[in-house]
Amino acid sequence: MRGMGSIPAGAAARRQVGIDLGGTSIKAGVVTDSGAIVTEDNFDPGFARGPQAVLDTLADIFKRLGGGEQLGIGVPGLLDRARGHLIASPNLPGFVDLGVKHELARRVGLAPERVHVENDANAAAVGELWLGAGRGTRDALLVTLGTGIGGGLILNGELYAGSGMAGEVGHVVVDPHGPPCGCGKRGCVETLASATAARRRALAAQLPPDKPGDLPTLTARARSGSLAELALLREIGRDLGRGLGPVVCLLDLSTFVFGGGFSAALDLLEPGIREGLDERSYSGRGPHVRLLQATLGPSAGWIGAARVALLAHP
Numbered sequence: 333m334r335g336m337g338s339i340p341a342g343a344a345a346r347r348q349v350g351i352d353l354g355g356t357s358i359k360a361g362v363v364t365d366s367g368a369i370v371t372e373d374n375f376d377p378g379f380a381r382g383p384q385a386v387l388d389t390l391a392d393i394f395k396r397l398g399g400g401e402q403l404g405i406g407v408p409g410l411l412d413r414a415r416g417h418l419i420a421s422p423n424l425p426g427f428v429d430l431g432v433k434h435e436l437a438r439r440v441g442l443a444p445e446r447v448h449v450e451n452d453a454n455a456a457a458v459g460e461l462w463l464g465a466g467r468g469t470r471d472a473l474l475v476t477l478g479t480g481i482g483g484g485l486i487l488n489g490e491l492y493a494g495s496g497m498a499g500e501v502g503h504v505v506v507d508p509h510g511p512p513c514g515c516g517k518r519g520c521v522e523t524l525a526s527a528t529a530a531r532r533r534a535l536a537a538q539l540p541p542d543k544p545g546d547l548p549t550l551t552a553r554a555r556s557g558s559l560a561e562l563a564l565l566r567e568i569g570r571d572l573g574r575g576l577g578p579v580v581c582l583l584d585l586s587t588f589v590f591g592g593g594f595s596a597a598l599d600l601l602e603p604g605i606r607e608g609l610d611e612r613s614y615s616g617r618g619p620h621v622r623l624l625q626a627t628l629g630p631s632a633g634w635i636g637a638a639r640v641a642l643l644a645h646p
């Protein structure tokens with residue numbers, strides 16, 4: 333795979349279709365080689381009708397958007413990336429052992445090598461680093477703070493996927509005696525610093541008292557200087573930083589980009605994140621790491637999926 337910025341000049345008019353298949357909705361659009369967004373829209377996946385009907389919907393979206401020379405799909409789940417196979421997805425019940433790449437190629441009339449299936453967090457990382465926050469940064473981890481914590485790793489300007497699970501920083505264990513995680517372990521950073529975890533911790537601390545566990549209220553009060561809310565967000569940030577520390581030790585990364593709904597609280601989490609980083613990586617490193625908020629919002633996934641499809645088969 334080539335670097336994110338190494339497409340030959342003169343190819344600027346080619347269109348790539350990107351589709352981000354989320355747990356409740358689909359966001360899709362068309363982007364050109366040079367990064368011009370032609371169109372984007374939201375669609376209803378109609379999950380109740382089953383996987384084959386959803387594949388029909390995805391093919392229909394490709395056609396409704398006017399088609400393109402490549403098609404990239406971001407999906408939440410465990411993939412065989414080489415074959416474009418969705419092995420299983422905890423968020424998409426019934427989507428087991430599904431040949432997404434070949435099924436879609438056949439439905440839209442593209443050669444299979446022009447259809448690429450990518451993990452959704454990886455796709456979002458490529459999208460953000462290409463057109464959003466950290467544009468031009470060659471080494472970064474995108475950390476998605478949502479229901480869980482996802483991650484996508486860019487090294488040397490390229491997506492590094494490992495066997496498919498690289499960058500999954502959400503399952504770094506911070507506290508072996510902490511809350512149980514969906515992965516079977518305890519105290520993964522996802523159980524301590526995701527939006528879900530923040531809500532649970534706010535509830536346990538009886539914050540905010542009138543709207544217990546409501547994150548917008550929690551952050552608004554912290555911003556207005558309320559000490560209990562500030563302290564809780566700092567503590568959550570510290571656990572997040574503790575999860576990111578090993579990443580700094582292993583890769584000497586200097587840029588983290590935070591996406592997902594809870595990243596709106598990054599300014600409040602930041603003091604804690606830096607403390608956690610300092611505690612769990614080289615001493616004195618915490619203050620020097622760049623912590624950026626993602627700028628593409630929910631569009632990062634489809635844009636990145638389109639880009640990865642082009643890079644995989646220019």
Ligand SMILES: [Zn+2]
Pocket residue numbers: 502503513514515516517520522
């Ligand atoms: Zn876990």
